[in-house]
Amino acid sequence: MKMHLTTAAAGLLLFAGAGAVAAQDVVIEPEQETVIREYVHKQPLASIEVPGVKLSVGSVLPDTVELHEVPNVKYRYVVVDNQTVVVDPGTRKIVQVLQ
Incomplete structure (x- = not known):
């Protein structure tokens, strides 16, 4: 019985963690x-600098x-720093860094 509860708890934690990661991902349709x-x-823009901000998704x-x-x-x-970033205007989070 103890083994089943441990397995179920591990599965639940894994599922919850996967859901949290998926909720943060934004998929831009092709x-x-x-x-x-x-x-x-x-419409090229001049590059700006934003000190203290790492240019990564999120x-x-x-x-x-x-x-x-x-x-x-x-x-x-x-x-920003010669990299075009796509941003969600509601949260101001970077959703993609274009290459």
């Missing part, structure tokens, strides 16, 4: 990513950073 990439290519950009709209897409973009 069609939207294409629209964003084409728009960014046609990092939050401060309110002082101006986010730029991509028509018909819910995400915004900005160029």
